[in-house]
Amino acid sequence: MKESKVNHTRFNLWVWRRLPHCSDMVKVITESMDTKISWRQWVRLKIHLLSCDPCVNFIKQLKFIRTVLSRSDVPLAMEDPTATLSEDARIRMKNALAASQAE
Amino acid sequence: MQRSETATGIPMWNLDPATWVDEHGDCLYRFASMHLRDASIAEDVVQETLLSAIQSVGSYTGKASERTWLIGILKHKIIDHYRKNSKQVQLTDEDTDLSGTERFFERPDKWSGHWSIPLRPVDPEQSPEAVMERGEFWDVMRTCLSALPDRVANVFTLREMDGLTSEEICSVLGLSSSNFWVIMHRARMQLRRCVEIKWFRRAM
Numbered sequence: 001m002k003e004s005k006v007n008h009t010r011f012n013l014w015v016w017r018r019l020p021h022c023s024d025m026v027k028v029i030t031e032s033m034d035t036k037i038s039w040r041q042w043v044r045l046k047i048h049l050l051s052c053d054p055c056v057n058f059i060k061q062l063k064f065i066r067t068v069l070s071r072s073d074v075p076l077a078m079e080d081p082t083a084t085l086s087e088d089a090r091i092r093m094k095n096a097l098a099a100s101q102a103e
Numbered sequence: 104m105q106r107s108e109t110a111t112g113i114p115m116w117n118l119d120p121a122t123w124v125d126e127h128g129d130c131l132y133r134f135a136s137m138h139l140r141d142a143s144i145a146e147d148v149v150q151e152t153l154l155s156a157i158q159s160v161g162s163y164t165g166k167a168s169e170r171t172w173l174i175g176i177l178k179h180k181i182i183d184h185y186r187k188n189s190k191q192v193q194l195t196d197e198d199t200d201l202s203g204t205e206r207f208f209e210r211p212d213k214w215s216g217h218w219s220i221p222l223r224p225v226d227p228e229q230s231p232e233a234v235m236e237r238g239e240f241w242d243v244m245r246t247c248l249s250a251l252p253d254r255v256a257n258v259f260t261l262r263e264m265d266g267l268t269s270e271e272i273c274s275v276l277g278l279s280s281s282n283f284w285v286i287m288h289r290a291r292m293q294l295r296r297c298v299e300i301k302w303f304r305r306a307m
Contacts, residue, residue, distance in 0.1 A: 030292075
């Protein structure tokens with residue numbers, strides 16, 4: 001959506017209003033990350049992306065986040081290192097384990 | 104981890120449950136609290152995990168490390184927890200509120216509906232591999248995830264971190280597919296923006 005200096009005629013505004021808006025396309029993009037979208041939507045999206053860098057970047061960011069979060073070692077990197085088991089919980093668990101093993 | 108005998112004299116292949124709490128307790132607890140966001144629930148689920156691990160010591164093949172094996176069991180327990188509690192946990196209006204996403208497309212000119220110029224997404228301009236080792240990046244990720252409402256974060260992490268399909272998540276959490284969609288959209292719009300402000304733009 002480059003800012004153009006062209007004086008918008010009624011005609012090209014008419015065309016523009018019928019082209020998909022970014023606010024609709026982000027919803028299609030989100031949907032496409034969880035399910036298969038219809039080919040109609042897919043074509044609309046591809047055409048939109050040809051002229052819309054911000055939406056292309058939006059997809060890049062979502063894919064970036066998905067890639068980093070889906071790595072198997074992420075849960076360990078993500079943890080809050082300050083969270084630890086309380087002493088009570090530790091003792092309770094040890095007792096429960098011992099009781100269960102003694103059965 | 105070593106070959107050992109328990110008090111009952113049953114040989115435990117390579118595993119010594121008596122050391123689990125000290126060796127892996129904190130790690131399992133952090134993993135659980137990241138998902139469940141509640142200290143006492145996380146403790147309960149970790150305990151359940153350890154008890155159920157004792158029952159299935161026989162199925163430990165030694166292929167994965169002891170810790171990875173325990174985390175595998177913990178993941179199942181977390182999903183069980185969600186399934187059991189899905190009926191009690193109601194979605195709040197905040198969870199499905201998309202009004203916060205409108206501002207990205209509000210413009211004073213006639214291009215309303217397209218990205219507001221100052222809020223346009225920027226190119227990440229880096230590879231995901233480049234941030235894996237960066238502790239600051241994970242601090243950002245943690246902060247941004249914890250800013251999501253609990254329910255929204257649950258759905259989002261099950262999808263993006265645990266890799267469940269949308270159908271699986273809907274069945275575990277008892278969500279309609281339209282609610283699932285709204286929650287994911289909300290989560291992505293908010294998280295993406297947060298990571299953008301705190302990381303993508305800063306790294307440029």
